[in-house]
Amino acid sequence: MPDKILIVDDSPTVRRFLAHTLKPRGYRLIEASDGFEALEKLALNPDTALVISDLNMPNMDGLELVGNIRTNAEFRDLPIIMLTTEDSSENRQLAHRAGADLYLVKPAPSHMILFKVESLLLARAS
Numbered sequence: 001m002p003d004k005i006l007i008v009d010d011s012p013t014v015r016r017f018l019a020h021t022l023k024p025r026g027y028r029l030i031e032a033s034d035g036f037e038a039l040e041k042l043a044l045n046p047d048t049a050l051v052i053s054d055l056n057m058p059n060m061d062g063l064e065l066v067g068n069i070r071t072n073a074e075f076r077d078l079p080i081i082m083l084t085t086e087d088s089s090e091n092r093q094l095a096h097r098a099g100a101d102l103y104l105v106k107p108a109p110s111h112m113i114l115f116k117v118e119s120l121l122l123a124r125a126s
Helices: 012-025 035-044 062-070 089-098 110-125
Strands: 004-008 028-032 048-053 080-084 102-105
Touching (some): 004 012, 004 035, 012 110, 028 035, 035 048, 035 062, 048 062, 048 110, 062 080, 080 110, 089 102
Parallel strands (some): 004 048, 048 080
């Protein structure tokens, strides 16, 4: 069965772009518009293989979401990509300290996103 990916972004345009990038490769997608919704979707989909999250979102931002995921034993090793417009070394450090595996800056090309997703999923499987 294809891997399930949780996409977390408050922008419907970004969620559509990621769906257009990932669905043709056979990935099953779950979408959330903020961190709270993402945690709910994750609880309902424990077989999620990877999370792609924005940094700046209403209600619960990406850093808080990553921190919540990392404190849950069930999802502690879940690969997480932070995909954001914020290209600062401070935000990169904050994301990595929170537990993000990768930090990509929008607009990241679709081929780069696919490569990073596939690399993280292969590393997790080995």
